[in-house]
Amino acid sequence: MLYWINAFIFLVIGIYALSHQKSSISPAFCAIFSLTSLIMALFQMSNWLPIFILRYFLYLVSAVLLAIVPFILLALGILILLRETKQSISYFGRALSTILASVILTFFVYSLYNLVNIRDVQLTIIISLYSSIAIYFTAFFISYLLISWLIKVSYKKKQPYLIFVLGTDINDEGQVKSDLKHRLNSAITFYRSLSSVIQNETYFLVSGGNAAANGMTEAEVMAHYLMKQGINKSQIILEKSARNTTENIQFTKPLIRHLGKDRSLVIVTSTYHLPRTSFFARKYQVPARYIGSKTAIISWPYAVVREFLAILLLTKEVSVFYIVYIIVTEFYKIFM
Secondary structure, eight states: OHHHHHHHHHHHHHHHHHHOTTOOSOHHHHHHHHHHHHHHHHHHHOOOHHHHHHHHHHHHHHHHHHHHHHHHHHHHHHHHHHHHHTSOOOHHHHHHHHHHHHHHHHHHHHHHHHHHTGGGSOHHHHHHHHHHHHHHHHHHHHHHHHHHHHHTOOOOOSSOEEEEEEOOOBOTTSOBOHHHHHHHHHHHHHHHTSOHHHHHTOEEEEEOOOOOTTSOOHHHHHHHHHHHTTOOGGGEEEEOOOOSHHHHHHHHHHHHHHHTSSSEEEEEEEGGGHHHHHHHHHHTTOOOEEEEEOOOTTTHHHHHHHHHHHHHHHTHHHHHHHHHHHHHHHHHHHHO
16 A cells, blocks of 8 residues: 555655756656556556566565575665765764665675574565565666656757766777767757757757876867867867766756756756756756667666666665565564
């Protein structure tokens, strides 16, 4: 029942955020958790054959997850602690993160103990518990992928644009790598689809400060690539200090306010990166629409998993709530 309620609550909050542009609430994250809750509810209550089959398939593979999930939780707990020690947050925020990490790490110790002393516990308890956690992570991952694809749906306006391209890794020689090249090409394709009149009033904003071995920043490398593709230097604005997604949005906000008065902002990044980008755009009150670029097949799995973990950390409070609820529910079923 709780999953149905959560799905409805996150849906309502997401609709509110969409209708109030000045709200710092991320509609994308609300959509992810609403969809995750809906999937969890269906897994628990639906007897539809495909869901029935998938549910029991996960029960079967949970024998493997017995050896994996504890270490996933260990990594999540450690990442929460490391992330918070690197950031300047309030005492309450640090205390909350410590509590959340402690809950996860305590459950890791409990899980490890059960693995070592498997004869002393009912195997069905552990399988049921980890199957439920596996279903949650699976539902979250599916929701993340679906919302990533939905965010990039956009439409053109008959007005000039500010095309904001987020930087990512460059090689030691100061050349664009595959992911960044796809982002820039998507931005150029969008630019060339505009009428010549609108093109003349459209600007590119490139952000990235991680320097290559030759000293060139991501922004400088991106600007050089755009000029090689025929974009006028006078139409390219550089932000050369940002080291991550948060700073991409934060450091460019003054430029966006100045250049975006008569222009529609469109942010270009990799499709898998869109939910987190939209989260920070909302946080820093930067209204935008989005274009998602493709990712090379060979690097897609690593990029998506890394981004998924980053989103888990951003939403750790909600995820830990779900995990604790799953644990309590499973033990209640067994002992009550």
